[in-house]
Amino acid sequence: MKTPDTKPLAHIRNFAIIAHIDHGKSTLADRLIQTCGGLEEREMKQQVLDSMDIERERGITIKAQTVRLAYTAKDGIEYQLNIMDTPGHVDFSYEVSRSLASCEGSLLVVDSTQGVEAQTLANVYQAIENNHEIIPVINKVDLPAAEPEKIALEVEDIIGLDSKDAVMVSGKSGIGIDDLLEVIVQKLPAPTEGNIEKPLKALLVDSWYDSYLGVVILVRVMDGYLKKGQRIQFLNTRAVRDIDRVGMFAPKPVLLDALGPGEMGFITASIKDISETQVGDTITEEKRQCEGKLPGFKPSVPMVFCSLFPADAGQFEDLREALGRLKLNDASLHFEPEQSQALGLGFRCGFLGLLHMEIIQERLDREHDLDLIPTAPSVVYKINKTKGETIELYNPADMPEVTSIESIEEPWIKSTIMVPDEYLGGIITLCQERRGEQINLTYAGNRAMVEYYLPLNEIVFDFYDRLKSISKGYASFDYEVYGYRKSDLVKLEIKVNAEAVDALSMIVWRQNAESRGRQLCERLKELIPRQMFKIAIQACIGGKIIAAEHVSALRKDVTAKCYGGDISRKRKLLEKQKKGKAKMRQYGNVDIPQSAFINALKMGDDR
Amino acid sequence: MFGLYIHWPYCLSKCPYCDFNSHVSNTISHENWRRAYAKEISHIAEFTPDHLVTSIYFGGGTPSLMEPKSIAFILDTIQSKWRMANDVEITLEANPTSIERQKFEDFKEAGINRVSVGVQALNDKDLKFLGRQHSAADAKAALEIAYNTFARVNFDLIYARPGQTETEWEFELKQALELAKAGHLSLYQLTIERGTAFETMYQRKEFTLPDEDLGGALYEMTGDIAASYDLHNYEISNYARLGEESQHNLTYWRYGDYAGIGPGAHGRLTINDQKFATRTHRAPQIWLDNVEKKGHGYHDFTKVSQNERLLECLLMGLRTAEGIKIEKLKQEGGADWMSILNKKKLEELQSSGYISLSTQHFRVSSAGRQRLNRILQDILD
Ligand SMILES: Nc1nc2c(ncn2[C@@H]2O[C@H](COP(=O)(O)OP(=O)(O)OP(=O)(O)O)[C@@H](O)[C@H]2O)c(=O)[nH]1
Ligand SMILES: C[S@@+](CC[C@H](N)C(=O)[O-])C[C@H]1O[C@@H](n2cnc3c(N)ncnc32)[C@H](O)[C@@H]1O
Ligand code: SF4
Ligand SMILES: [Mg+2]
Numbered sequence: 006m007k008t009p010d011t012k013p014l015a016h017i018r019n020f021a022i023i024a025h026i027d028h029g030k031s032t033l034a035d036r037l038i039q040t041c042g043g044l045e046e047r048e049m050k051q052q053v054l055d056s057m058d059i060e061r062e063r064g065i066t067i068k069a070q071t072v073r074l075a076y077t078a079k080d081g082i083e084y085q086l087n088i089m090d091t092p093g094h095v096d097f098s099y100e101v102s103r104s105l106a107s108c109e110g111s112l113l114v115v116d117s118t119q120g121v122e123a124q125t126l127a128n129v130y131q132a133i134e135n136n137h138e139i140i141p142v143i144n145k146v147d148l149p150a151a152e153p154e155k156i157a158l159e160v161e162d163i164i165g166l167d168s169k170d171a172v173m174v175s176g177k178s179g180i181g182i183d184d185l186l187e188v189i190v191q192k193l194p195a196p197t198e199g200n201i202e203k204p205l206k207a208l209l210v211d212s213w214y215d216s217y218l219g220v221v222i223l224v225r226v227m228d229g230y231l232k233k234g235q236r237i238q239f240l241n242t243r244a245v246r247d248i249d250r251v252g253m254f255a256p257k258p259v260l261l262d263a264l265g266p267g268e269m270g271f272i273t274a275s276i277k278d279i280s281e282t283q284v285g286d287t288i289t290e291e292k293r294q295c296e297g298k299l300p301g302f303k304p305s306v307p308m309v310f311c312s313l314f315p316a317d318a319g320q321f322e323d324l325r326e327a328l329g330r331l332k333l334n335d336a337s338l339h340f341e342p343e344q345s346q347a348l349g350l351g352f353r354c355g356f357l358g359l360l361h362m363e364i365i366q367e368r369l370d371r372e373h374d375l376d377l378i379p380t381a382p383s384v385v386y387k388i389n390k391t392k393g394e395t396i397e398l399y400n401p402a403d404m405p406e407v408t409s410i411e412s413i414e415e416p417w418i419k420s421t422i423m424v425p426d427e428y429l430g431g432i433i434t435l436c437q438e439r440r441g442e443q444i445n446l447t448y449a450g451n452r453a454m455v456e457y458y459l460p461l462n463e464i465v466f467d468f469y470d471r472l473k474s475i476s477k478g479y480a481s482f483d484y485e486v487y488g489y490r491k492s493d494l495v496k497l498e499i500k501v502n503a504e505a506v507d508a509l510s511m512i513v514w515r516q517n518a519e520s521r522g523r524q525l526c527e528r529l530k531e532l533i534p535r536q537m538f539k540i541a542i543q544a545c546i547g548g549k550i551i552a553a554e555h556v557s558a559l560r561k562d563v564t565a566k567c568y569g570g571d572i573s574r575k576r577k578l579l580e581k582q583k584k585g586k587a588k589m590r591q592y593g594n595v596d597i598p599q600s601a602f603i604n605a606l607k608m609g610d611d612r
Numbered sequence: 613m614f615g616l617y618i619h620w621p622y623c624l625s626k627c628p629y630c631d632f633n634s635h636v637s638n639t640i641s642h643e644n645w646r647r648a649y650a651k652e653i654s655h656i657a658e659f660t661p662d663h664l665v666t667s668i669y670f671g672g673g674t675p676s677l678m679e680p681k682s683i684a685f686i687l688d689t690i691q692s693k694w695r696m697a698n699d700v701e702i703t704l705e706a707n708p709t710s711i712e713r714q715k716f717e718d719f720k721e722a723g724i725n726r727v728s729v730g731v732q733a734l735n736d737k738d739l740k741f742l743g744r745q746h747s748a749a750d751a752k753a754a755l756e757i758a759y760n761t762f763a764r765v766n767f768d769l770i771y772a773r774p775g776q777t778e779t780e781w782e783f784e785l786k787q788a789l790e791l792a793k794a795g796h797l798s799l800y801q802l803t804i805e806r807g808t809a810f811e812t813m814y815q816r817k818e819f820t821l822p823d824e825d826l827g828g829a830l831y832e833m834t835g836d837i838a839a840s841y842d843l844h845n846y847e848i849s850n851y852a853r854l855g856e857e858s859q860h861n862l863t864y865w866r867y868g869d870y871a872g873i874g875p876g877a878h879g880r881l882t883i884n885d886q887k888f889a890t891r892t893h894r895a896p897q898i899w900l901d902n903v904e905k906k907g908h909g910y911h912d913f914t915k916v917s918q919n920e921r922l923l924e925c926l927l928m929g930l931r932t933a934e935g936i937k938i939e940k941l942k943q944e945g946g947a948d949w950m951s952i953l954n955k956k957k958l959e960e961l962q963s964s965g966y967i968s969l970s971t972q973h974f975r976v977s978s979a980g981r982q983r984l985n986r987i988l989q990d991i992l993d
Contacts, residue, residue: 042990218783236863301955318790512649535824537960537961537964537966537987537990538964558822559824559983559986560827560828560829560982560983561824561827561831561849561982561983562824562982562983562984562985562986563981563982563983563984564803564848564984564985564987565800565801565803565848565849566800566803566849567615569671569864569878570617570862570864570870570872570877570878570880570890571878572878572880572924572927572928573878573889573891575924575927575928576920576923576927579923579927579985579988579989579992582989583989583992584983585993586989586993594960601970606721
């Protein structure tokens with residue numbers, strides 16, 4: 006094959022846009038795309054890169070997206086910009102870390118009305134670890150409440166990036182975008198190495214399933230080039246494939262002749278088996294292999310676990326396939342088959358957080374039309390048994406006999422919370438209630454930064470929601486795993502009419518067990534609709550009832566009035582009621598609405 | 613069993629709770645309406661020549677505002693088209709204002725043999741809240757004349773009103789039962805219907821309704837008290853001395869045939885073993901124009917599928933104390949009619965006594981009827 010002509014390294018800039026959630030990354034990407042003419046006016050919409058329905062509905066980015074733009078700078082040279090828009094929510098931080106490892110620079114976006122937040126810090130530290138050149142971008146300067154100079158100084162103070170280098174922009178109105186583009190080509194480095202004559206060496210950055218293109222692979226070429234017809238090999242999975250398309254996203258997919266060193270783009274290679282494409286893998290030519298492998302990505306560590314069972318046992322294989330497809334698109338999703346006495350065959354799944362879990366469950370339902378039975382989210386406990394062995398407990402329902410347990414350990418995290426002064430008191434109370442141990446408390450201006458050790462178990466359910474509500478949305482939160490510690494833990498079980506509800510059993514700190522049990526019973530009393538008979542709700546520890554409530558039997562539910570001979574109306578009414586009926590799960594003779602499970606666990610303000 | 617329902621769409625004023633097809637108008641040509649009813653009757657008779665008429669019901673609106681002459685004319689037309697049962701029941705809905713009660717004798721003359729009086733409440737405060745044009749004294753006077761004129765009389769009350777207590781209702785109900793010499797009462801719990809004035813007021817929280825527990829208690833005491841006066845609760849909201857049940861309404865509940873005549877009237881007709889659902893134009897003037905031009909105001913004449921027939925038969929029949937004959941269920945829903953039922957729920961409801969299902973009958977107990985919507989949702993899922 007003849008060596009193709011590709012962009013000289015010096016004219017390429019690869020960078021990520023990173024920030025705390027909602028600081029305006031995707032909106033900034035919109036302006037860059039528009040200014041460089043990637044999309045015409047009529048094709049533009051807000052946060053155009055947020056293409057999934059769920060992203061658009063919730064107004065957040067879940068998947069990192071890469072676009073290539075052509076920018077002709079003041080020096081007359083046309084530069085190739087590969088821009089990676091990343092998510093801001095902590096649950097999707099794995100997307101950020103992969104993006105950062107695939108490029109050389111970052112735009113650190115900071116909302117000029119909010120300042121530096123926990124995820125700003127977490128992401129910038131990652132960028133530094135990846136040796137990135139970082140440009141501080143102070144955003145939303147169009148807002149009346151914007152304090153760009155003050156925030157630029159805050160960035161200098163807290164992070165150490167020179168405030169003189171900060172670019173003031175508004176991703177919404179377009180202020181400062183031209184300047185920013187110039188700064189990007191001047192300040193961000195071009196890819197340093199890369200030789201088109203060397204054997205192909207490319208990084209598999211991401212992959213996903215597209216209904217038109219099949220499995221699409223996002224790549225970053227290090228050495229050599231990618232071209233249609235080329236026979237490539239994935240070094241980790243050893244799979245060999247022929248490339249059938251090479252292209253880029255501009256942001257619409259555009260086919261190209263080739264991708265050369267320093268460039269980013271996509272390939273397809275009629276891949277059927279999704280397990281062949283592992284993010285972080287190295288791609289080379291089958292016949293002319295590169296030396297060594299790329300370091301790839303650090304695997305993600307799941308924080309929250311739940312099990313998913315198909316409501317219809319016949320859909321087990323469909324669920325496996327669906328999870329496989331989502332995993333292709335989301336390397337931070339973990340799953341393995343699980344067999345449960347009560348629920349049959351399913352999968353134990355690991356997530357980066359509750360939002361991540363919610364999104365995956367929603368995507369399985371929407372994109373794959375699967376009816377699922379999820380268990381309560383839980384963390385992984387270590388159970389040291391009296392006989393000396395240690396087991397990992399994922400599903401509280403599987404907790405061994407108390408008499409066989411010597412001790413239980415639970416995971417702790419080290420968390421960083423940033424919050425305006427006035428809310429600090431409430432935040433500290435919250436952390437204490439959740440068994441937190443304060444490590445540090447520092448101030449930057451009128452903002453406090455507190456660090457706490459906390460049991461992961463205590464933040465899994467509603468910690469983040471509480472944090473937000475106590476601080477009126479101003480507190481931000483980030484955490485890392487710290488280690489396991491022994492605790493006095495018990496299994497709390499919920500029963501309805503004497504039938505155990507597996508999906509609600511949980512491991513709790515003994516001292517909290519009674520109040521937790523009482524709360525759960527009270528919540529369930531509100532969440533379980535009246536039925537034809539009285540329902541007893543009980544919270545138990547090892548068979549002993551510690552709290553109880555009941556739902557009275559339905560007293561009356563009938564259409565009194567007769568509509569004369571208009572039976573069609575009655576029939577339609579019934580059909581409508583049936584449709585509107587919430588999805589129910591049966592425990593013994595009791596129907597529990599699907600939504601009650603998560604809602605019962607969200608403890609709310611009364612805690 | 614074949615009933616004729618004739619709808620008169622006008623009232624003196626619109627009650628705030630009412631979503632029936634009723635309108636206020638002062639330009640009614642009784643002559644035109646008579647002719648139109650007769651035309652539509654002739655039209656529908658062509659499809660059902662062999663039916664034997666067992667009941668006729670003039671409903672509304674306020675059909676007691678019709679001219680007695682119209683009633684006589686309509687009944688004549690009917691007689692000329694179909695065979696009539698000897699004991700044919702001919703009911704007229706009447707409002708208790710003075711103008712109307714004076715016409716009772718003439719209505720009897722015209723052929724009416726049963727009246728149903730819309731009393732709604734027996735105290736003036738609640739009558740005012742319900743937007744009625746008559747007083748409690750008017751109602752009693754109307755009933756007095758009705759009982760003296762007709763052998764069979766029903767009256768309607770609406771209860772479970774805002775703020776109504778058990779004691780208040782007990783007092784009022786007993787008063788009603790004392791009055792109900794002839795032995796039929798329709799007692800409806802107030803329902804907020806879409807598009808009514810009450811709906812707006814209710815949404816603005818201008819009043820509240822009894823909650824489920826109070827509604828249930830009011831319902832239960834109603835059955836008990838009526839029973840102590842020998843009125844049995846033969847349908848969810850209907851109470852009668854034995855033999856006094858409304859034949860016309862039983863035709864609906866037993867899923868028999870009935871023809872709907874007049875604006876917005878519904879019908880169910882069996883023609884060559886197929887069941888049809890019929891509906892006429894709802895707007896009075898449009899119906900009238902259509903009848904004049906085409907000879908009928910029918911808007912829909914659609915076949916009812918076997919599954920829908922079964923559903924409708926269950927929906928109506930389970931409202932009654934007598935329940936449904938299995939034979940009837942097979943006739944409407946086919947030999948394997950039971951296949952639409954959720955077996956597990958059915959068993960649960962049987963063992964708790966809410967449902968009784970034998971080789972002869974399918975019934976819901978009185979405790980079950982009070983919760984019928986839920987039972988239907990459960991067994992038909
Ligand atoms: N006034 C103003 N609003 C902005 C600006 N940039 C973004 N926004 C608004 O801020 C909100 C969040 O913007 P996004 O671009 O979705 O933020 P993001 O950082 O991509 O959010 P995640 O991807 O979920 O982390 C949206 O409502 C935007 O309209 C700006 O420059 N000015
Ligand atoms: C066809 S309606 C009206 C008959 C007649 N025009 C009258 O007002 O007396 C028959 C009965 O249904 C009852 N009804 C109408 N609307 C109701 C509602 N929203 N809630 C409860 N009962 C209602 C009333 O008792 C009424 O008498
Ligand atoms: S309740 Fe009777 S009188 Fe009142 S508007 Fe309805 S039909 Fe007419
Ligand atoms: Mg975004």
